[in-house]
Amino acid sequence: MDQVATLGVTRPRARSPRASFWAKFTAQPATVIALVFLAVLILAAIAAPLIASLVGHGPNDLYRTQMLDGFGLPRGPNGSFWFGADSAGRDVFIRVIYGARVSLVVGVVATGIAVVIGVTLGLIAGYRGGIVDTLLSRFADVMLAMPLLLFAIGISTACSTTSAGCLRGTLTPGLNLVIVIIAVFTWPAMFRIVRATTLSLRETDFVEASRAIGQTEFSIMRSEVLPNLISPIVVYSALLVPQSILFEAYLTFLGLGIPDSTPSWGGMLDQASQLFSVAWWLMVFPGLFLLATVLAFNLIGDGLRDALDPKTPRRTTRKRAA
Amino acid sequence: MSQTPPTTDEILRLDHLTKHFPVGRGLLFSRQRDIVHAVEDVTLGVTKGTTLGIVGESGSGKTTTARMITRLIEPTSGTIAFDGLDISNIDGARLRALRRRIQIVFQDPSGSLNPRRTAGQIVAQPLRVHDIPGDHSQRVAELMARVGLSPEHITRYPHEFSGGQRQRIGIARALALDPELIILDEPVSALDVSVQAHILNLLDDLQRERHLTYVVISHDLGVIRHISDQIAVMYLGRIVEMGAASGLVDHPMHPYSAALVSATPSHPGRRQSQRIVLGGEIPSPITPPSGCAFHPRCPKARLISGDHHAAPETCRLHTPPLTPASDGRMVACWYPVEADDNLIDAAHAMTANPG
Amino acid sequence: MNHPMGRYLLKRLAWTILVILIVTFVTFVIFYVLPSGDPALRFAGKQPTPQILAQVRADLGLDHNVVVQYLLYLKRLVLGDTYGWPGLGYSYSSGAAIAPQLWQRALVTIQLILGGAILWLAIGIPVGVMSAVKARSRFDRISLVTGLVCMSTPVFWLGLLLLWLFWSTLGWLPGTGYVAFTTSPLNWAAHMVLPWITLALLFAAIYARVIRSNMIDTLGADYIRTARAKGLTERRVIGVHALRASLVPVITLLAIDIGTLIGGTVITETVFNLQGLGSWILQGALNQDLPVTLAVTIVVTVVVTLLSLIADIVYAYLDPRVRYK
Amino acid sequence: GGSGASGSAGPAKKGGTYRVAETDFGFSDNFDPTGEYTAESWAMYRGLLVRTLLGYRLTAGVAGNTLVPDLATRVPTSPDGGKTWTFSLKTGVRFAPPVNRAITSHDIVTAFERIDTPAIAAQYGFYYAPIAGWDAYAQGKSSTISGITTPDDQTISFHLTTATPDFPYRLTLPATGPIPHEVAKCFPGAGTYGRDLVSSGPYMVAGSQSVKITSCAAITPMSGFDPASKLILVRNPNYAPSTDDPTIRRALPDNFSFTIDTNQTDIFNRINAGLLDDSPNTPPASIVASMATSATTKQRIRVVPNDRTRYLSMNLTTAPFDDIHVRKAVNLIMDKAGLQQAQGGPLFGAIATHIVPDTMFNNDSSITSYNPYATPNSAGNLAAAQAEMRLSKYDTAGDGKCDAAACKNVFAIAGNTNQGFNMVPVIENSLAKIGITLNFRELPPGSAYATINTASRNVPFTSITGWTKDYPDPSTFMVLFQSATIIPVGNVNYSLVGLTPAIASQIGVPYPKGATIPSIDAQFGICAQTLAPSTRQACWIGLDKNLMENIVPWVPYLSDNAVHVISGAVTAWDFDQASGGASYARVAVNPAKQSH
Amino acid sequence: MSTPLLEIRGLSVRFRTPDGVVCAVDQLSCVVERGQTLGVVGESGSGKSVTFLAALQLLPPGAAEIEGQILLNGENLLTRAPAQMQAVRGARIGMIFQDPMSALHPLMRVGDQIAEIVRTHAGASRAKAHARAVAALRSVGIPNPDTRARQYPHELSGGMRQRVIIAMAIVLEPELIIADEPTTALDTTVEAQILELIDELKVRRGIGVVLVSHSLATISSVADTVIVMYAGRVVEYGTASDIFSDPTHPYTQGLLSSIPTIDHGRGHLVPIPGSPPSLIDLPAGCSFAPRCVARIEMCTTERPTLTARTPTHVDACLVPPSARRITPASVPAGTGDQ
Ligand SMILES: Nc1ncnc2c1ncn2[C@@H]1O[C@H](COP(=O)(O)OP(=O)(O)OP(=O)(O)O)[C@@H](O)[C@H]1O
Ligand SMILES: Nc1ncnc2c1ncn2[C@@H]1O[C@H](COP(=O)(O)OP(=O)(O)OP(=O)(O)O)[C@@H](O)[C@H]1O
Numbered sequence A: 001m002d003q004v005a006t007l008g009v010t011r012p013r014a015r016s017p018r019a020s021f022w023a024k025f026t027a028q029p030a031t032v033i034a035l036v037f038l039a040v041l042i043l044a045a046i047a048a049p050l051i052a053s054l055v056g057h058g059p060n061d062l063y064r065t066q067m068l069d070g071f072g073l074p075r076g077p078n079g080s081f082w083f084g085a086d087s088a089g090r091d092v093f094i095r096v097i098y099g100a101r102v103s104l105v106v107g108v109v110a111t112g113i114a115v116v117i118g119v120t121l122g123l124i125a126g127y128r129g130g131i132v133d134t135l136l137s138r139f140a141d142v143m144l145a146m147p148l149l150l151f152a153i154g155i156s157t158a159c160s161t162t163s164a165g166c167l168r169g170t171l172t173p174g175l176n177l178v179i180v181i182i183a184v185f186t187w188p189a190m191f192r193i194v195r196a197t198t199l200s201l202r203e204t205d206f207v208e209a210s211r212a213i214g215q216t217e218f219s220i221m222r223s224e225v226l227p228n229l230i231s232p233i234v235v236y237s238a239l240l241v242p243q244s245i246l247f248e249a250y251l252t253f254l255g256l257g258i259p260d261s262t263p264s265w266g267g268m269l270d271q272a273s274q275l276f277s278v279a280w281w282l283m284v285f286p287g288l289f290l291l292a293t294v295l296a297f298n299l300i301g302d303g304l305r306d307a308l309d310p311k312t313p314r315r316t317t318r319k320r321a322a
Numbered sequence B: 001m002s003q004t005p006p007t008t009d010e011i012l013r014l015d016h017l018t019k020h021f022p023v024g025r026g027l028l029f030s031r032q033r034d035i036v037h038a039v040e041d042v043t044l045g046v047t048k049g050t051t052l053g054i055v056g057e058s059g060s061g062k063t064t065t066a067r068m069i070t071r072l073i074e075p076t077s078g079t080i081a082f083d084g085l086d087i088s089n090i091d092g093a094r095l096r097a098l099r100r101r102i103q104i105v106f107q108d109p110s111g112s113l114n115p116r117r118t119a120g121q122i123v124a125q126p127l128r129v130h131d132i133p134g135d136h137s138q139r140v141a142e143l144m145a146r147v148g149l150s151p152e153h154i155t156r157y158p159h160e161f162s163g164g165q166r167q168r169i170g171i172a173r174a175l176a177l178d179p180e181l182i183i184l185d186e187p188v189s190a191l192d193v194s195v196q197a198h199i200l201n202l203l204d205d206l207q208r209e210r211h212l213t214y215v216v217i218s219h220d221l222g223v224i225r226h227i228s229d230q231i232a233v234m235y236l237g238r239i240v241e242m243g244a245a246s247g248l249v250d251h252p253m254h255p256y257s258a259a260l261v262s263a264t265p266s267h268p269g270r271r272q273s274q275r276i277v278l279g280g281e282i283p284s285p286i287t288p289p290s291g292c293a294f295h296p297r298c299p300k301a302r303l304i305s306g307d308h309h310a311a312p313e314t315c316r317l318h319t320p321p322l323t324p325a326s327d328g329r330m331v332a333c334w335y336p337v338e339a340d341d342n343l344i345d346a347a348h349a350m351t352a353n354p355g
Numbered sequence C: 001m002n003h004p005m006g007r008y009l010l011k012r013l014a015w016t017i018l019v020i021l022i023v024t025f026v027t028f029v030i031f032y033v034l035p036s037g038d039p040a041l042r043f044a045g046k047q048p049t050p051q052i053l054a055q056v057r058a059d060l061g062l063d064h065n066v067v068v069q070y071l072l073y074l075k076r077l078v079l080g081d082t083y084g085w086p087g088l089g090y091s092y093s094s095g096a097a098i099a100p101q102l103w104q105r106a107l108v109t110i111q112l113i114l115g116g117a118i119l120w121l122a123i124g125i126p127v128g129v130m131s132a133v134k135a136r137s138r139f140d141r142i143s144l145v146t147g148l149v150c151m152s153t154p155v156f157w158l159g160l161l162l163l164w165l166f167w168s169t170l171g172w173l174p175g176t177g178y179v180a181f182t183t184s185p186l187n188w189a190a191h192m193v194l195p196w197i198t199l200a201l202l203f204a205a206i207y208a209r210v211i212r213s214n215m216i217d218t219l220g221a222d223y224i225r226t227a228r229a230k231g232l233t234e235r236r237v238i239g240v241h242a243l244r245a246s247l248v249p250v251i252t253l254l255a256i257d258i259g260t261l262i263g264g265t266v267i268t269e270t271v272f273n274l275q276g277l278g279s280w281i282l283q284g285a286l287n288q289d290l291p292v293t294l295a296v297t298i299v300v301t302v303v304v305t306l307l308s309l310i311a312d313i314v315y316a317y318l319d320p321r322v323r324y325k
Numbered sequence D: 001g002g003s004g005a006s007g008s009a010g011p012a013k014k015g016g017t018y019r020v021a022e023t024d025f026g027f028s029d030n031f032d033p034t035g036e037y038t039a040e041s042w043a044m045y046r047g048l049l050v051r052t053l054l055g056y057r058l059t060a061g062v063a064g065n066t067l068v069p070d071l072a073t074r075v076p077t078s079p080d081g082g083k084t085w086t087f088s089l090k091t092g093v094r095f096a097p098p099v100n101r102a103i104t105s106h107d108i109v110t111a112f113e114r115i116d117t118p119a120i121a122a123q124y125g126f127y128y129a130p131i132a133g134w135d136a137y138a139q140g141k142s143s144t145i146s147g148i149t150t151p152d153d154q155t156i157s158f159h160l161t162t163a164t165p166d167f168p169y170r171l172t173l174p175a176t177g178p179i180p181h182e183v184a185k186c187f188p189g190a191g192t193y194g195r196d197l198v199s200s201g202p203y204m205v206a207g208s209q210s211v212k213i214t215s216c217a218a219i220t221p222m223s224g225f226d227p228a229s230k231l232i233l234v235r236n237p238n239y240a241p242s243t244d245d246p247t248i249r250r251a252l253p254d255n256f257s258f259t260i261d262t263n264q265t266d267i268f269n270r271i272n273a274g275l276l277d278d279s280p281n282t283p284p285a286s287i288v289a290s291m292a293t294s295a296t297t298k299q300r301i302r303v304v305p306n307d308r309t310r311y312l313s314m315n316l317t318t319a320p321f322d323d324i325h326v327r328k329a330v331n332l333i334m335d336k337a338g339l340q341q342a343q344g345g346p347l348f349g350a351i352a353t354h355i356v357p358d359t360m361f362n363n364d365s366s367i368t369s370y371n372p373y374a375t376p377n378s379a380g381n382l383a384a385a386q387a388e389m390r391l392s393k394y395d396t397a398g399d400g401k402c403d404a405a406a407c408k409n410v411f412a413i414a415g416n417t418n419q420g421f422n423m424v425p426v427i428e429n430s431l432a433k434i435g436i437t438l439n440f441r442e443l444p445p446g447s448a449y450a451t452i453n454t455a456s457r458n459v460p461f462t463s464i465t466g467w468t469k470d471y472p473d474p475s476t477f478m479v480l481f482q483s484a485t486i487i488p489v490g491n492v493n494y495s496l497v498g499l500t501p502a503i504a505s506q507i508g509v510p511y512p513k514g515a516t517i518p519s520i521d522a523q524f525g526i527c528a529q530t531l532a533p534s535t536r537q538a539c540w541i542g543l544d545k546n547l548m549e550n551i552v553p554w555v556p557y558l559s560d561n562a563v564h565v566i567s568g569a570v571t572a573w574d575f576d577q578a579s580g581g582a583s584y585a586r587v588a589v590n591p592a593k594q595s596h
Numbered sequence E: 001m002s003t004p005l006l007e008i009r010g011l012s013v014r015f016r017t018p019d020g021v022v023c024a025v026d027q028l029s030c031v032v033e034r035g036q037t038l039g040v041v042g043e044s045g046s047g048k049s050v051t052f053l054a055a056l057q058l059l060p061p062g063a064a065e066i067e068g069q070i071l072l073n074g075e076n077l078l079t080r081a082p083a084q085m086q087a088v089r090g091a092r093i094g095m096i097f098q099d100p101m102s103a104l105h106p107l108m109r110v111g112d113q114i115a116e117i118v119r120t121h122a123g124a125s126r127a128k129a130h131a132r133a134v135a136a137l138r139s140v141g142i143p144n145p146d147t148r149a150r151q152y153p154h155e156l157s158g159g160m161r162q163r164v165i166i167a168m169a170i171v172l173e174p175e176l177i178i179a180d181e182p183t184t185a186l187d188t189t190v191e192a193q194i195l196e197l198i199d200e201l202k203v204r205r206g207i208g209v210v211l212v213s214h215s216l217a218t219i220s221s222v223a224d225t226v227i228v229m230y231a232g233r234v235v236e237y238g239t240a241s242d243i244f245s246d247p248t249h250p251y252t253q254g255l256l257s258s259i260p261t262i263d264h265g266r267g268h269l270v271p272i273p274g275s276p277p278s279l280i281d282l283p284a285g286c287s288f289a290p291r292c293v294a295r296i297e298m299c300t301t302e303r304p305t306l307t308a309r310t311p312t313h314v315d316a317c318l319v320p321p322s323a324r325r326i327t328p329a330s331v332p333a334g335t336g337d338q
């Protein structure tokens, strides 16, 4: 019998990776608060029509006689309009709830697309190296050098002028388009990270070992390299989500994003920018929700990084200097 | 013009194997291309069932040689023959087939294991890749047991193992395909002494059991001496001396081997009298010295020239070929060490008044 | 040393030019395919006749296909035009030459960015260093959370909030717009302070974070232990040894940030009504003012690449490892 | 509105600088009068820089739309039913520096030659196409325009190929003002003369006197004008009030400064703070609302009905608007009061009930009360709309709601301004009641117009649209419905009234199968040829009603008011009804009340 | 007898970690004499580095609890305030670390890094400090010290860098040098150079040296006295010849028999079974007991204390001396690991 086994491995048996991940992840109260906030927000966003019907105000219902004055200016919060009305006479509270849908969808979907593109290309560039890497990296560089806003304006205008949108109707203005624009301009960041990590993974002995065993390059990429990219990808995606949410708000703020009939925080803030001196509620409520949501995602991103980063304390084993 | 004729039971033969790496020098101010002469004209043979130890200091080209043998990198020139077959240029299915017969174990036991896979998955990986029929889990359990790991280890991740255990996993993986030749690149240098001994014993047992052939690479002559039948000493990409283990250690013929032997602490119980302390460090493989690459540090050359600061012209201008010497030894030196050479003092004299 | 350096510079220059070519060409194409991309419409009156449209198109050179137009633009850019060199043409919306306006607006943007950068460095460095030195302390936690809040605050919202507070409500500040320093230094500062804060808060948070993590890494480095073993004072260990190593990577970050801000202060400029490059490129894009858009694009690209070159050189100067490797 | 000094600032006196700021000059031709086609620049030209043969009283209301002689000695009548028009010029009218000479009939000819030079691309040159020999000159077949004769320096005659009763109005447009050939010849391209505009009015561009006109090469731009930031005007030393009517052009301030400030809110804050005096930009409702709360600030808000109609445009060729019952139903259901509120409430305009603003019909009683689609509180009438909808082919279920697929997701364009955004839900909510859902795209105004005026895009519904007269003749509205105005790009007949299959194929629009699109071309022709003012007016009123009841291309919803906020330093202010802007010739400031 | 140069008495170092208290050093005592080398050996994690980092108060502040006495010339360093410790570090005790690349500040010239010590401790002028730095570089055998002083660490080879670190440690002529694995990262021939240099310093300058290494061979070639550490404790302590020729503790014996050396050819090594214990919950008795071939009942319950075997040789083992000795010969080949 094996003596090593009988004598017992005396090093502390590490907790299962998942358990220790959760323990670390939920160690910070801020992360937990962020999770709870997001959970509530997601529920509210899903239940938006329900809330609207409970309150009795739809997101595009107009209450102009009640909530607008003779100059068409909105009135502030009251008992039935908790967050006041906007300049079209709509219920800001309901629109803020509906706005969460846009932010969450944009944040998640745009990031998702950017991650898929960034990871795929980053993996290929980092792993293949050579001319493929040079071309892809340069392409990403050029994308980063593009005056993004300009192209956002160009693309969103170009796609808004026919009922079909652009690219034969696959890209209609509004949410879809905003998501695509954001994804197109955020993937290079993910690309760079994945590429850099892949570059160093490519040199590791375990990749070399797989090669020595006779594993094909594609399968090495997929099953050896990719799984090791998961934690940077997860961490970075979590940080891309709030960026995408803000990006949508910026685009819509500049009048390039989501159409007005779809309530979005950026759009509401755009309206508020003209009226903040007379209608503070237009600025404060959507702004606070935007801030809180972005903050929550940032906190979660931070929490993920801490939890997935082997450098955070909670490690008991020390790497021996070679 | 290989000096040693291939013997029939030779499983591996390298002929004039050379590897040059082109490198860009300087990130910012220059894009000049330099050549790293990582391995230069290496010729050697390994007999079935024996161990060849390659020893040499950092950067002397040991790993590069190993990676060429396993075809992880392409040689710049020269040939590699495995079991009589030239494998220097094969690819595709033939290369895959070769991969089953030659395996490699890496130095850093943690780096060579994918942290995202369990020990069992790692050991089963070669079986999976080569679609070996049969019950993989059964085979994995056997392999794990053979390298001294218990079944409960199968589902653990690499970070849950100690260094020695990780190296066992690496060895189990190498064994999975029943290879004939295993290249071991610094298999124990990252391990503590007590663990190191376990691994060396394991390797020894496995070799005897399975009639394996090893090429073991290490910078520790003690380890090499312990495990090898034949030793090749590398310096700056070249083999400077090669021969049976005991003979080489007891009577090194190349001045570098002599210095290496004298600098390697012998059994701690026996205090060493004095070492040949070489001056300077191993030169850059980008600009290897002319002639004999060792000549700038060579004490013997000083003995020959009679000048502390100059080597003889032969050494400076002509690269010594690896030539057969007594008792099957091969040495690449114009003036091999002789019994009465006082290299200690010569070396001391070289370093005493630098500049 | 001269020769390889020169080659390197040439290479970077070639890359810059290539990027400019690509970016400007894409700009051209986007404007060309834009339905509203026919600038002739704005010179043809509210009920244009086809003849006038054709005439205006010919006057503007819009009667060529996009590639020819692009090449003509490049030709004028390189050889200069009636307004001098470089030939950036005139704005479709104001009819005024681009170049003088460009410098005027660049000046505003530069003031905005530099002021902001000074502010965010002045906040970010001390906070980052303090947080790292007292890692996981109360101060560290508070500064981390505050930093996250700053990073999560939408810039336009912050701007509006500040305006609402200090301008509409408290009346402490004189409002938006730009007042030249030469006109009234006090007024200049009063008009710039909110934009600076708006711009700086986000970056201060980012920089504090980066510096904190660099510093923590550095403090764990062996050479810091060496410095302590040498008996140096803690002040010197942290203030010289650790800080130096932690700040070097920040140089690159700073150069890149300043570079991207050159065209990226749109929001701040829009909210605070500053006539800088950022708001100009937005106006240009919205008004189909192609020459304005192109000019700002070119400037931004040049500045970005130039700054990243400078960053590389400075980096190499500060970190000798980069020079060799 | 109206003239008259405001109490607190004191009586209107000479002197001071009248400071105007706007977010963008928005010049359409770089301030070159030959092509410049924006209301604000016309107000500047007419009041300050460019005198024309005929002009207006530069005041608010119907009076401001009345022709008066300016350079001409009187408003002529045509001896031949509108084909010949002859003017004699006043003497002693001189150009400002650097030209400094008397203005003659040849300078008017120069102006017309510029208009008729294709390269200069005069933007409303089409108004002069009836002049004999017009095309020949344009095509270079003739070196003069044969239809314009100058028997002497003080006389000029226009000979037209067709009777054009409104031709005198066309001679009030700034492009026809005198231009000195010695300077103009140096500016042969479009939009170039604006930098060296030689004034004939009471003011001139600052720095005019320093421009050398010895040769074309010597001419430099006038220093007072930087198109990107400012336009400074000073008194023209050669201006002789005796040649003018001082009750019209009072010319009180010594200087005018027009500057750019891209932030609209900022502009009005500065006006309130006395740092500026006026702006042609419409103040945001929020500012007007807050000013309206106090009596002292309220008197600084000036509201004048402008001759401008805002309307929703329906495309006669696209479903479901190819059915007149649908178009009528839309008119009946539309919550016009909501749209009015979206624009800022009643202060910003009265609810429009037909096409041409009432002032242009001299407030004729037969039209002022005309409201074919009256609804309670102008908020829409569901019953009436549904009744109308039932008549349409798209209501197959007969429930008063459009149930065809054509009514779902109808493509529509809106502006992305705040007002534009506010209108969208009002329109959507209204149309939803009759079963029409819209797929609105909010675009920047430039893109929005470029989209809808590209005929081939065939946009079914538009909410950004509005129209102003060029001169106070209803024809300037009715052109919008002429089939001749349908062009591929730059089309303003958004409804495609009068589209024929031939035109349709030419502009790339499918002609609706089996339908006949109504035309007003014949009726337009009759009205346009009518000389007698009262018959002519009745004719246009008939056309307006015909359009509203039988063609229904629009939902007119607002007769715009011009809303101006002026500073406390303004001692006299008036509105130039003809141009649709502040009457700069009739304003005054009290410098002592201005802040700096 | 005069006071020893450095005496450590009953040093214990404990770290609080989320997983429990790590007892890195437990009741350690030893002595370093002037002109002598104390060799410290033990496997990774046995507490070698922590001991001497604690002595210099270089452990991360707040993390460690330190008990015991560290007497430098009779003065207890542990009672010194952190600011006073600075005067000791670098001036009176020089420290040499393992990894020569990372132990030098990558952005500072090596000359400046040495001169800095002189300026801080001796308050010397810039020029004088530089001159001393150059002299120190020369004294550790760096050719062209003038040029080298102006270079950055990455421009030097590994051996050269280690010399720089040594120069740094000796520039103020300290009484004691602590070298923590100074040659582990170096090649064999370079290691020989460095060991030679340290030896020479000891002899020529009469400095006390602590040489920490996990390599018995290294220690054996330079140390005068040796302590063998296991799991934070000293298990054997004596002169080099005591330890290497006549090891009495089963752990030391095991270590010695595990080493492959060039004196022996192929054949089986006799390794110590098992692996070191976690320092968080050490076994109740002798911490080596679970791995000890010679263990007796008592070992698992009672903790051995250091007991003198000869006047210069102590060990901590409960097994009667006669029952301990295992020699390579006594273990048949082919067992050991299995
Ligand atoms: N991919 C590569 N590109 C460039 N140079 C390389 C590459 N691989 C190895 N080298 C260089 O080739 C030389 C020989 O390297 P190799 O790794 O074979 O040495 P080694 O004897 O294994 O050294 P060590 O003991 O440090 O592992 C070294 O100088 C190394 O820097
Ligand atoms: N800051 C710390 N916090 C917690 N545990 C620590 C800390 N520093 C060291 N340790 C633990 O103390 C023990 C002794 O470490 P030490 O560095 O002294 O070992 P060593 O004998 O020097 O080993 P090596 O040969 O690897 O250098 C180890 O188990 C280590 O994990």
Ligand SMILES: [Mg+2]
Residues within 6 Å of the ligand: B062, B063, B064, B185
């Ligand atoms: Mg190697």
Ligand SMILES: [Mg+2]
Residues within 6 Å of the ligand: E048, E049, E050, E180, E181
């Ligand atoms: Mg250690």
